[in-house]
Amino acid sequence: MGLTQTGSTPETLTAFYRTLQEHDLQPLWPIAEQLLTQAPQPATKPWMWRWTLLLTLAERAGELIAIHEGGDRRVLSLANPGLLGQPFATSTLWGAVQYLNAGEHAPAHRHTPGAIRFMLRGDGVYTTVDGDRCDMHPGDLVLTPSWSWHDHNSSSDEPVVWFDGLDIPTVRALDAVFFENFPDERLQDVVQEHNRSERLYDGRGLLPLGAAADADRESPLLIFRRADIDAALTALLRQTGGPMASLEFVDPTSGRPVMPTMGCEMHRLVAGGRTRPLRKVGSSVIVVYSGAGTSVIDGQLFEWHRGDMLAIPSWSIVEHEATDTTDLFAITDTPVLEALGLYREETYETPQPVTDVFR
Numbered sequence: 001m002g003l004t005q006t007g008s009t010p011e012t013l014t015a016f017y018r019t020l021q022e023h024d025l026q027p028l029w030p031i032a033e034q035l036l037t038q039a040p041q042p043a044t045k046p047w048m049w050r051w052t053l054l055l056t057l058a059e060r061a062g063e064l065i066a067i068h069e070g071g072d073r074r075v076l077s078l079a080n081p082g083l084l085g086q087p088f089a090t091s092t093l094w095g096a097v098q099y100l101n102a103g104e105h106a107p108a109h110r111h112t113p114g115a116i117r118f119m120l121r122g123d124g125v126y127t128t129v130d131g132d133r134c135d136m137h138p139g140d141l142v143l144t145p146s147w148s149w150h151d152h153n154s155s156s157d158e159p160v161v162w163f164d165g166l167d168i169p170t171v172r173a174l175d176a177v178f179f180e181n182f183p184d185e186r187l188q189d190v191v192q193e194h195n196r197s198e199r200l201y202d203g204r205g206l207l208p209l210g211a212a213a214d215a216d217r218e219s220p221l222l223i224f225r226r227a228d229i230d231a232a233l234t235a236l237l238r239q240t241g242g243p244m245a246s247l248e249f250v251d252p253t254s255g256r257p258v259m260p261t262m263g264c265e266m267h268r269l270v271a272g273g274r275t276r277p278l279r280k281v282g283s284s285v286i287v288v289y290s291g292a293g294t295s296v297i298d299g300q301l302f303e304w305h306r307g308d309m310l311a312i313p314s315w316s317i318v319e320h321e322a323t324d325t326t327d328l329f330a331i332t333d334t335p336v337l338e339a340l341g342l343y344r345e346e347t348y349e350t351p352q353p354v355t356d357v358f359r
């Protein structure tokens, strides 16, 4: 609160504040401390959604909701209870499970929010991205960059489930959301052979001449395979000696994050391994791809298993411990913070005390 000038009285001040309000003005001095906090005060809560529950309810959606009747994408979004009923996992990230019954198709459309698919369960499904049919097997990452046409197609005889990560809250905050359905037909024209981007850009440092010079905002390589991810984690772990190996998925033409708005990472923590407490600016959503263990987030203990999904708020102190060797997939908003010069992080030497257990 500002000091008052001699001559001002409670009455004149009250009248003045009312006048300000009537003219759509607000004084800074009463709200400065809530506005310019010493450190981030995220509304996002540390949270976890269990795989057993996600799968059960996705299956229920598969029974109850047909894809054409308002369920064009059969998606259950992770809705963080700190975010006042908004369908967002964190203040900047959308996380969800998507479920297709055997033989179903989700129709083509495009939008300015960028998306990633991290395949979890089932096989025989592909996402067509601008005409390129990208096969998705468990543990694969497939990109659907901003404004690219995409549809999902199952030729499987069983249901398939994957994790969707999008930057919807970020793009919405910037009032930059556009959406369009694919004209006329439900499916796009396709190039004959599947996985075109993989054939062109997955050359281990060998690219079509000019591709690096023409590097775009998003990765032209749309698929990252589980076998390659596994091999890279194994090699990195062997080099560093552990306990954790951390990879970022990057655009091979630029070395930059796969999307300007969203980072994708994979972390392997060996059985018995424990990370040092880390806090960083920006939020993330973690999907436990394999393994089991615990995390402490701002003093709260989370016990997780394969398929569980966690929301990590900005500037929360996070440490992980693996009971079985664990692969954690994560989406982050780090590229946004890096681009704007807002990224910072701190690590600590000693574990934080556990004061609370999640549910």
Ligand code: GTQ
Residues within 6 Å of the ligand: 073, 075, 096, 098, 111, 115, 150, 152, 164, 165, 166
């Ligand atoms: O699969 O195209 O989770 O458009 C949210 C919006 C998935 C999709 C989501 C989408 C999609």
Ligand code: FE2
Residues within 6 Å of the ligand: 109, 110, 111, 115, 150
């Ligand atoms: Fe979409």
